[in-house]
């Protein structure tokens with residue numbers, strides 16, 4: 001047998017986040033005390049009232065195939081959420097529910113991309129945008145966001161990335177991995193660039209919107225620039241805000257024709273998502289906002305603790321994140337040096353691998369997110385582990401020669 005695989009999968013790496021988690025697991029299996037700051041997953045349990053809503057839905061017989069684009073009850077809760085929190089009104093046929101935010105992106109790109117179409121992604125970026133784009137023949141083009149600008153997207157950087165072949169622009173604020181936010185004034189400037197490209201779709205990934213700190217306000221482009229709403233997919237979900245990563249519920253608001261095309265993709269892939277998870281997500285969206293606020297306050301406190309600890313380490317720099325639950329320290333000051341275990345550090349990847357192998361702290365190198373030399377650390381981790389991880393990082397850097 002000729003064991004051939006589709007061309008679209010060639011050269012497609014596994015996301016580095018998953019690769020670092022795999023290495024961490026292997027070390028743990030050897031009995032090492034590994035602290036993992038590699039995955040972007042809240043350490044809180046899903047709120048009890050949300051779990052109870054799922055229980056009741058299952059007992060009430062909500063166990064049959066649902067409509068492909070979501071149960072009427074969840075779509076109504078999503079419409080209320082968009083209206084209440086984002087100032088966006090979407091009709092039922094402008095809303096779609098998927099298996100996590102990730103499937104929203106998969107559906108949207110599969111429904112629209114042809115070979116050679118360019119997808120503009122501000123860098124650093126969440127690893128999946130370029131990987132999913134490439135699965136469908138898309139070509140990622142990056143708009144760099146620099147540490148000097150607080151990793152915020154500048155309109156000039158976006159304009160420089162746009163070409164006649166641009167099909168999509170991805171906006172992700174608060175950003176994974178930097179936590180950078182796009183406030184109203186920044187979004188007006190971004191919208192001005194997008195107006196010059198009327199045939200370009202916009203993906204606004206707002207999955208970390210509730211996790212913003214120090215009075216910074218995150219905004220939705222479709223609300224700030226209503227003239228762009230009919231070509232914008234506003235993506236959100238319950239994974240991050242409600243500690244529901246395993247329930248796999250994401251959703252989108254967008255123009256009717258694009259939502260219909262995405263429904264077509266999903267109908268041929270997974271169909272509608274688990275009915276019980278949909279009942280839970282509706283309860284989360286309609287539930288009290290103070291739960292989300294409490295979790296956000298915890299992330300904010302931990303972020304300060306981590307940033308202060310890292311800033312005290314000679315050789316590391318660390319911007320204070322404005323949102324999400326990551327820290328993105330720079331390791332430029334450590335490159336060219338050698339670890340206690342004898343590894344010469346040339347790149348952030350070398351740093352992350354040596355830190356894991358010698359100090360047993362799992363992080364993800366900035367190269368995975370398109371901006372080096374940095375590391376991404378998840379602060380969605382217990383305080384004791386974060387403190388111990390910072391102590392180990394400081395010792396690891398101190399031992400460099």
Ligand SMILES: Cc1ncc(COP(=O)(O)O)c(C=O)c1O
Nearest residue numbers: 100101102126176207237239250
């Ligand atoms: C920026 C961003 N968008 C979307 C997602 C997708 O989340 P989910 O598929 O769990 O809804 C993630 C998860 O890490 C993310 O970081």
